[in-house]
Amino acid sequence: MQLLNMKNTVGFLSLRIPAAIFSTVLILGSLVSLAVNQLNWGLDFTGGTQIEMRYEGVANLDAIRGELTQAGFNEPIVQNYGSSQDVLIRIAPIDGVKNVEIGDRVVNALQTADPGTEKRGIAFVGPNIGDELAEQGGLAMLVSLLCILVYVAMRFEWRFALGSVIALAHDVILTLGLFSILQLEFDLTVLAAVLAVIGYSLNDTIVVSDRIRENFRKIRNSDTEEIINISLTQTLNRTIITSLTTVLVLMSLFLLGGATIHGFATALLFGVLIGTYSSIYVASLVALWLGVSREDLMPTEIEKEGADQESML
């Protein structure tokens, strides 16, 4: 069985102007949304108290809000979590009350009002912790991008390195943009997912770059654009199949994994799709515009090529 049977080279790069416009619009849109709406930071980053309760029947959110207001908690955020029985409550820090006690008090208040209620979980995060996590997360992203830049520059060439890092930044910005536009909660697991997207998208980009390098050496009488087109066509099957299997498992995670990792699965699903697109268009386009050419990939590899040929004989 063959997914796509391509006898001829697909002219991917003929669509480069629309692709560039598409990416630029999406990036600008994401950046604007990030500036205006910002991210809906989860408890991990904002600090505060979050309580998860399970009711015996369908939970009456208004009644819960009323009970909490009566118990002295101002403006509690009460929402369903995963099912109509499960409720997630978020409480901002209160002056004069020890932060660590808020969770237990809320549970007490709700269980007094409705004894069948079950405490599923409490999370309290101090205000400083959140700031530190946000700082650490941002740092992790920057360090990842930098390490990758160095590694790819070493293994390939700086134009490819820059191309793949720009593709990664593209994916990260768009994923963050999605979370900002839809105002999905951005918590620690989503941060991990975004970093995993970096890993995944890079995987794709490297496979394409590797093929471009190989073809530069193998095919002597084509120009750069054609070589990139040939390489993208050759790797297209693989790109699509790997994305497909990854999307398959992510769908399973998204549908069956439960509310706790919903955000994680969402970020990865979107990131994998956008990462597939970016490895075809963004990374190679950037390399092309930076003027990558056969000569750039040849000199450092002479020795290796010699070794290659010998083994083939």
Add this chain to the structure above:
Amino acid sequence: MLNQTPLWKYLVLIFIIGICALYATPNLYGEDHAVQISAGRNATVDDALLNQVTETLATQGIASKSIVLDNQQILVRLTNADSQLIARETLERALGDDYYVAMNLAPDTPAWLEALGGAPMKLGLDLRGGVHFLMEVDMNSAVNKSFEDMVGDFRSALREEGIRYRTVRQVEGGVEIFFRDQDTLDKAEFFLRNRNRDLVFTEKNDLKIMVSMSEQKLAETRDYAVKQNITIIRNRVNQLGVAEPSVQKQGVDRIAVQLPGIQDTARAKEILNATATLEFRSVDLDHDVRDAVAGRVPAGSELVLNQDGQPQLLKKKIILTGNHIIDANSSADEYGIPQVNISLDSKGGSKMSQFTKDSIGKPMATVFIEYKSTGERDANEKLIFEAKREVISVATIQARLGSSFRITGLDSPQEAHNLALLLRAGALIAPIQIVEERTVGPSLGKENIRLGTQAIIWGFIAVLIFMLIYYKGFGLVANLALTLNLVMIVGIMSMIPGAALSLPGMAGIVLTVGMAVDANVLIFERIREELREGRSPQQAIHHGYDSAFSTILDANITTFIVGLILFAVGTGPIKGFSITLMIGIATSMFTAIFVTRAVVNAWCGGKPLKKLSI
């Protein structure tokens, strides 16, 4: 001949997979409801206790699967959750305060596997249920306390040396000493500099020396404050009766406490936040203990029990409280006799010196005060704590004591060690505060396991079906590799002692399953390409594997770099995710490249083939 794998390679592959599979098997066995008994401060777990436990359970008619004494603990395996609850209550009542009785789920690993070090994967709190606390040590107090001590210390040192100063006072970031003239200042600076090499002295205008701590001394002070708190928290956690608590330093000034299975978080918090103190008191020698026990306790004295339950008559007046203790550690003197060395701050030193000068030859008692929860609550729903006093040592004062002295006459190095630990526990130099709490109820934990397992299984099945349809015979080989990959991840996770499986970790496994086939897709697509270009099947296999290898390596190394960074920077859930991701990358490369190659070679290699099932 192309595509032949030498026998030794097959053996190595089988060996590696076999080891991983062996260590993955403990996960297949269930868990027993168990009760775990460990000793408190003044007790030991021995065969006598083992007999007592066996008898107690037998008389109450509680059936147990096994009762084993191992590693200073007794583990009683029970048949079900109900009898676990009853057994715990019964044993708690029978054994009293000296022992901690905790409920636990003990893995039902067969003995031969356990002997090989096999154990199931540890589960994170989000899967197991329990409480996670992050506590922060107040470093400012720790450092300020040291400065406070320095003020007193400098005053007495300069006075003893006959150097006249105007004032010594504590300021932000250090201590200032003022002098009347430059000569004295120089003399003092020379003297103090030689005396305190780990401090930094800077001369300022107006005949003033500013003393601050060197970076190293500052780091030591902070480190000590954290270590001390960890020791205290460990002691208190034992009171909670948790089977496998974990108390670990996190970062510079934080302590992560994990209490699996704990539900009453309010109680846990109050016990962790409770304080223990220490008092040095003189023994009342003017009255008879027996009279006091009979009810005639003299005014100004009180009865306090010692560790063996013997009453001691102590004066109520306190010579010194534990917060003057800077450090206490156990050692052996030149004859190998155990002793405890104690250092006091300057205020404590002068108080001690004042008291001991008239009391040489008389006994001095050390009283340990612990605030234990009574389990009852007051009108405000607060737990009621009761101070429990206990004499932990009575020593005869041999000479006039100063700011550093030692307690000798201890029976064993173990006793000396315990005493030092308690002395340190009584001298909390830096207060702590809970900055993060995560409680996961047992039902949520079970549900997380169910959801995570389901996601893995269905994702896995979907990929298996897809690969089989798309690549036929070779798809089957890839599926075998994927299955082995999963077994190896579980095996390696079980082998690494520190690794715990969490929900994000399970997500990492799911992601690995999706991405692991990538290597095979790369190879198989390459083989198809080679076939299209007209190579023979054997050559196509050979070149397919060869040319895909460096691509796979590059792609995986970069993803691994991301995993490493996540591991280094992240905490908690992110760390869990990165561990499974990294293990998954390593195992998937192994299975997708080497294992499939070996299988493909055994299947196709060395035969004249016209077609490949790909």
